[in-house]
Amino acid sequence: MSDDEETRIADPISDAIASLRARAEHQGPSADREASEALGLRLAVDTERENLRLLEALLFAAAEPLDEETLIGRLPLEANIQALLATLAEEYASRGVRLVEVGGRWRFETAPDLADALNEVRQEPRKLSQAALETLSIIGYHQPVTRAEIEEIRGVAVSKGTLDLLFELRWIRPRGRRRTPGRPLTYGTTPRFLEYFGLASIGDLPGQADLKAAGLLDARIPADFFMPDPGRSEGDVDGEDPLDEEDQRTFHIDFMDDDADVGSEDI
Template identity: 60%
Template sequence: MVSTALTTDDDETAAEATGPAPREQSLRILEALLFAASEPVAEAALAERLPAGADVPGLLARLAEDYATRGVHLVRVAGKWMFRTAPDLGYLLSRGAPEPRKLSRAALETLAIIAYHQPVTRAEIEEVRGVSTSKGTLDVLMETGWVRLRGRRRTPGRPVTYGTTETFLIHFGLESIGDLPGLEELKGAGFLDARLPASFTVPVPSDDPALRPDEDPLDGSEAAELDLGMLPREPEAEAGDDGESDDGEAGTAPAP
């Protein structure tokens, strides 16, 4: 009996010395990395910080399950991972926060067109909206970080093309641009008339960063202007700002 007791004590001491099991230790490291991150983190970046051979997808699934009923959830946005406040508790964080100024209707319409039709030029945005679009509207969307310049269309005037950003996906909680609602979802939500023509379709959105065959890259000077937060000149022959029909809302500050 004495011998058995001594063996048990030795085993417990050895277990304490070795610390948590490898998988549990990897789970703790993963949790710490995600809590400390200020931005969503890619699986590849997490794998670099975890012990060799760690099952990153399995660990993420386990961690997401552990937090599923807690005050924060582990979610996948823009193809990366981050902790976010549980949706039903979001109202708690809004108390005392300054009321954000909302985007204008013109800016929201323009953002939706860019998201679904990208890469798209200003003239093409105006064609979809049916009214001219203020340059200020596009400036506001770029200031939010939700819209970026992609390149220049290989057409006369070489107009710039616009697309959405990773920040857009993160803000709206989308794993990918393909998670935007489709035709039936938009009808069900009341955004589209249920009696639309049978031929009506909603574009399948794609935010592939690779330039299309009809796009040229921005030149060096334009890239430098982008780094300074400046928009390049748009030489396309479009309706000027004086003729735009955004009802003066284009300068409204965006929501964060």
């Protein structure tokens, strides 16, 4: 290839380089300033997005609502917490969860219009105390029985809370009043008690031989040990008057209706 041909090929490249230099010289400092401003704007936008991501993570991970002072302490110094919270709240406004302020603190919560789809009914397991188990057993085997008789058998006082719990479970009910001075109230079990423990009648409660075979009674029980027959408590009992109308209003006997809606707690 001749020198003239090389020169003709190189000239277009040289011309392009010269043109770029001339354009840069013509634009001067303003072009550099515009480029710097554009770069700074991009950096600011990127920084804000990173701050938003950090704020979002802090609020999602928090076990409880966070106040602005706590959030400021975890964000970079240049972060505008009010602007970031407003932006994040706007972004989540139409989503399944939203950012809300509660008592001066911020948290994510589910959207109100989704409440029906998120409702869940759960039955909390409940465990009877030893005192409640003993009281229920005494009532089951000795009914109709007064509070004083329960305390005499157990050897300790019966707390009101124990009886209230058994009433709440609808396992016991006031049966009547003893024909003795003071006419103390007597207690007995309910159809709900039979239903929960799978008994056809109160007479199906395990007897002494059953309990001994199950290991619930010591094989060396005293010779004078007496265990009542629970079946004797069915029907009318001598020495007991039924509750009058005032008693029924006081103790709300209608709550013993078999059709009453009571959850099946694990006891």
